[in-house]
Amino acid sequence: MKPAPFAYTRPGSLAEALATLAGDPDAKVLAGGQSLVPLLSMRLAAPSALVDINGLPDLDGVTVTASGVRVAALARHADVLASAEAAAVQPLLAMALANVAHPTIRNRGTTVGSLVHADAAAEMPVVLSLLGGSVDAASTAGTRTIPAAELYVGPLQSSLRHDEVAVSAFFPALAPGAGVAFEEITRRQGDYALCGVAALVDGASVKVGYLSVSDVPTVVDLSGIPVEEMGEAALAHLEPADDIHATADYRAHLVRVLTTRVVRSAYDDARGRR
Amino acid sequence: MTEELHPVRLVVNETAYDIRVPARRLLSDALRQDLGLTGTHVGCEHGVCGACTILVDGKPMRSCLLFAVSAVGVEITTVEGLTNADGSLGPVQQAFAECHGLQCGFCTPGFLTTITAGLRDNPDPTHDEAREMIAGNLCRCTGYQNIVKAVERAAVLGAES
Ligand SMILES: Cc1cc2nc3c(=O)[nH]c(=O)nc-3n(C[C@H](O)[C@H](O)[C@H](O)COP(=O)(O)OP(=O)(O)OC[C@H]3O[C@@H](n4cnc5c(N)ncnc54)[C@H](O)[C@@H]3O)c2cc1C
Ligand code: FES
Ligand code: FES
Numbered sequence: 001m002k003p004a005p006f007a008y009t010r011p012g013s014l015a016e017a018l019a020t021l022a023g024d025p026d027a028k029v030l031a032g033g034q035s036l037v038p039l040l041s042m043r044l045a046a047p048s049a050l051v052d053i054n055g056l057p058d059l060d061g062v063t064v065t066a067s068g069v070r071v072a073a074l075a076r077h078a079d080v081l082a083s084a085e086a087a088a089v090q091p092l093l094a095m096a097l098a099n100v101a102h103p104t105i106r107n108r109g110t111t112v113g114s115l116v117h118a119d120a121a122a123e124m125p126v127v128l129s130l131l132g133g134s135v136d137a138a139s140t141a142g143t144r145t146i147p148a149a150e151l152y153v154g155p156l157q158s159s160l161r162h163d164e165v166a167v168s169a170f171f172p173a174l175a176p177g178a179g180v181a182f183e184e185i186t187r188r189q190g191d192y193a194l195c196g197v198a199a200l201v202d203g204a205s206v207k208v209g210y211l212s213v214s215d216v217p218t219v220v221d222l223s224g225i226p227v228e229e230m231g232e233a234a235l236a237h238l239e240p241a242d243d244i245h246a247t248a249d250y251r252a253h254l255v256r257v258l259t260t261r262v263v264r265s266a267y268d269d270a271r272g273r274r
Numbered sequence: 275m276t277e278e279l280h281p282v283r284l285v286v287n288e289t290a291y292d293i294r295v296p297a298r299r300l301l302s303d304a305l306r307q308d309l310g311l312t313g314t315h316v317g318c319e320h321g322v323c324g325a326c327t328i329l330v331d332g333k334p335m336r337s338c339l340l341f342a343v344s345a346v347g348v349e350i351t352t353v354e355g356l357t358n359a360d361g362s363l364g365p366v367q368q369a370f371a372e373c374h375g376l377q378c379g380f381c382t383p384g385f386l387t388t389i390t391a392g393l394r395d396n397p398d399p400t401h402d403e404a405r406e407m408i409a410g411n412l413c414r415c416t417g418y419q420n421i422v423k424a425v426e427r428a429a430v431l432g433a434e435s
Contacts, residue, residue, distance in 0.1 A: 001319070005277050008297030008343055030344070037339040038320035041300070050297065052344050078333075102410030104327055104334045104388065189409050 003040035007049035011056065014138060014165065020051050021163045022140045027051055029165055031073065034101070034109035035117045053165060064089050068133075068172040073165065077106035077114070089173045091269070092131065095182040096123040096198060102190040116166045118151070118158040118216075121192045123184070125152060125217040130198050130209035133171045137164040155215045178202035179270025181262045184211070185254050187245060194246045195254035199266040206230070206263055213240040213251050227263055231256030280343050286311065287355030295342050302326045304342035305352060313353040313383050317412070324411030327384035328352050334391045353383035356390055365431040366390050366424070375424035377415035384411050389425055393432055399425065 007027075011017040021027055026048035030036060039045040053059065053073060060074040064085040071080055077100050080086060080093060087094040100106060100114070100123050114124045115135055128135075129148045136145050137160055146159060153159050160166055174180060184196030196211040208230065209219045220237045222230040240251035279294040286309060293308045300319070305311045305328070317323035319338045326337040329351035356364040363371060366389050376382045385408060392407035393399070399407060404425040413421065 002300070002303075003298040005296065005298055007278070008280065008341075010344070010346075030341075033339050033341070033344070034321060034336075037300075037341070040298075041319055041338070050341075052341075054344055102324075104324065104336060104410050105321060105339075107330075107333045108335045108339065189406070 001041055001043055003037075004043060004046040006040075006047055008052065009049065010052040010054070014056055014059075014167070017051050017053055017056060017165055018138060018140045018163070020049070021165065024049050025162055027162075029053055031113035032076065032109040034105050035113065035119070059167065062086055066173060068170055069093060070168050070170050071111050072168045073110060073112045075111060077101075077109050077111050078103065080111050081106065090131065090171050090180075091174060092127055092180040092182060092198060092200070093171060095180065096127045099123050099182070099184050099186075099193070099196070105190075112166050112169050115151070115169050116158050116160050118156050120152075120155060120214055120216050120218075121212045122217075123182075123193075123196060123198075123211060126196065126198055126209040126211045126219070127182075128169060128171065129217045129219045130200050130207055131172050133169060135160070135166050135169045137161075138167050139164045143167070152216045174273075175202055177270060177274070179266040179268070179273065181265035181269055183258055183262050183265070185258070195240070195251050195258060197255070197258040197262040199259075199262045201263065201266040201270055206266075208234060208259060208263065210234065210238055210255065213238045213255055215239065222259075222263070227260055230263060231259035234259055282342050282346060284309070284342065284345060284350060285348070286350045286352060288349070293342070297341060297343050299342045300338055301328075301340040301342045301345050301350075302337040304345075305337060305350075308342075311352050311354055315380055315383050317380065322412070323381070324384040324388065325381050327387045327411065329387050329391055332391060332394065334388045351387065351390075353386050356386055364390070365435060366393070366428040369424040369428035369431055370421075373420050373424040373427050375417065375421045377413075377417050381411060381413040381415075385413070385421060389428060393425070393429055397432060398429055401426070404429075 028047040030050040030052045059072045061072045062083045063070040069086045081097040182198045184193035193212045198209040200207045206222045220234045240248045242248045277296040305314045315325040317325035321339045328337045
């Protein structure tokens with residue numbers, strides 16, 4: 001199928017983009033289009049207008065400092081994955097990004113777009129939530145910082161307002177002594193995961209993020225629980241569901257198996273960095 | 275309601291084309307219908323099959339997930355642009371012919387563009403890397419074994435040329 005008609009603008013400045021969004025509540029931002037264009041073609045979405053942000057200046061960088069990695073709105077998944085500096089400061093980024101779709105999709109899809117698209121089956125929203133990162137959003141009213149804990153409000157729903165452009169995301173650096181790991185199970189390499197698990201350990205603190213086993217990206221604090229029992233404990237906070245790809249039981253099984261495995265790898269990762 | 279048409283300049287295989295298209299015209303459709311470059315095939319039209327893969331500034335992308343109006347200021351390469359300057363088959367095309375890398379040929383344009391870019395990044399792939407290179411493309415005739423052989427053969431042909 002083909003998209004329904006829409007008006008199109010490709011603003012040359014952020015101010016122009018924000019003014020257009022403020023003037024039309026049915027307008028949508030077009031970034032990489034790797035989630036939006038399929039929705040348009042299947043007519044699951046029919047916005048009145050698209051505001052194409054691909055022509056905006058100064059929005060395509062990955063900036064790395066000792067405190068973390070700032071990813072601007074037009075940085076593609078491939079750009080973030082290719083940054084050795086980003087991987088050195090926060091290794092979980094590259095670990096997870098290698099599982100986001102195929103290279104061809106990563107060449108166009110943006111990391112910030114994925115964060116605000118808020119798909120609970122996507123890798124990066126879980127990573128942002130686990131690390132306690134944030135998204136900076138601009139509107140004609142000014143700029144605000146949305147902490148990950150306040151970003152995900154429902155299935156495919158973020159707290160970004162329709163008149164806002166997410167201009168960047170910030171992923172905090174890995175603390176000295178801490179470790180991270182990521183693993184997911186897919187039917188075919190590059191597919192959305194049946195279940196994915198990211199872990200952040202720091203001494204006795206164990207935090208684990210889950211994708212594809214709940215409606216929203218979910219992080220569970222499993223500190224103090226024996227590692228073999230962590231998956232079972234996490235299931236109290238998750239809602240694995242049946243679909244054509246896997247049963248709820250199988251997904252729950254993956255939660256148990258992957259949690260133990262990924263937490264152990266995160267401790268190995270921490271030891272390896274000493 | 276008549277739909278607004280946008281003037282767009284597409285640069286495809288080193289040729290500039292000036293067209294007027296509605297904003298919703300997918301790049302895949304612009305290539306095929308407005309430019310007559312029907313080598314790019316459209317299978318799923320939602321990013322999954324890879325048949326429509328083209329190169330944008332040398333990087334593989336799905337043309338069914340780009341709008342023509344948004345593809346300005348870039349150099350596009352389609353399967354028609356993969357032949358040698360003298361019109362003979364390029365190394366990846368030659369390898370597909372030699373290794374029987376296609377049956378019906380529907381998926382082939384997307385494989386050829388993807389592998390061309392893949393071998394540019396990694397001219398001497400291992401067997402596993404050759405498989406990984408094509409993991410995002412589907413072939414309904416499931417001739418994957420011969421397609422993997424074609425990747426490896428194209429690497430040899432590329433090294434010789
Ligand atoms: C075949 C296929 C497989 C995929 N597999 C995976 C996978 O395994 N894991 C995964 O995580 N993703 C996957 N994706 C999705 C991919 O990661 C997308 O790139 C990403 O979800 C969205 O980024 P985008 O830049 O393409 O956003 P778009 O598609 O342009 O936009 C998505 C939504 O976010 C909004 N938006 C985007 N950017 C901004 C911004 N800066 N400010 C405000 N609003 C904005 C848009 O309005 C839209 O509602 C897959 C996609 C395809 C086609
Ligand atoms: S037609 Fe574009 S990926 Fe299938
Ligand atoms: S050769 Fe027929 S689909 Fe691949």
